[in-house]
Amino acid sequence: MAIRSLAFSPDGVLLASGGDDNVARVWSVQTGHEQFVIQVSAPVVALAFSPDGKSLIVSTSNGTLYAVDSATGRSTIVVPG
Numbered sequence: 001m002a003i004r005s006l007a008f009s010p011d012g013v014l015l016a017s018g019g020d021d022n023v024a025r026v027w028s029v030q031t032g033h034e035q036f037v038i039q040v041s042a043p044v045v046a047l048a049f050s051p052d053g054k055s056l057i058v059s060t061s062n063g064t065l066y067a068v069d070s071a072t073g074r075s076t077i078v079v080p081g
Contacts, residue, residue, distance in 0.1 A: 007047040007056070014070060016056050018044025024058045024066075026073065036073030040066060041081060 003019040014035065018024040024038040024047060042062035049056050049070065057078075058066040064081030068074070 004043065004045055005047045007049055009049045009053040009056075009070065010051060011053055014049075014053070016047045016049070016058075018047050018058060022060075024056070024068070026056065026068075026070070038066065038068055038073060038075045040064065040075075 001019050001021040003017050005018045007016045013029055015027045015029050016024060020043045022040050022043060024044050026035045028035055040058055040060050041064050042060040044058055045061050046059040054070055056068040056070055062081035065079040066075045067078045
């Protein structure tokens with residue numbers, strides 16, 4: 001699996017990763033443990049946390065955008081691909 005994108009939360013507590021396996025992962029920087037996994041519709045091409053760190057935006061190669069709650073991992077499609 002190739003990682004295509006990484007993003008740190010604004011407070012540096014979380015690290016998001018995404019790549020060719022159609023999965024975005026959010027990790028605890030302090031422990032190195034995976035916090036949650038978001039299954040998406042296509043390879044992840046970009047990740048970005050909101051300025052307040054409460055949301056993660058996941059962009060896929062088919063144009064789908066997901067908004068993910070940084071605390072729960074619950075995702076919502078905001079732009080279908």
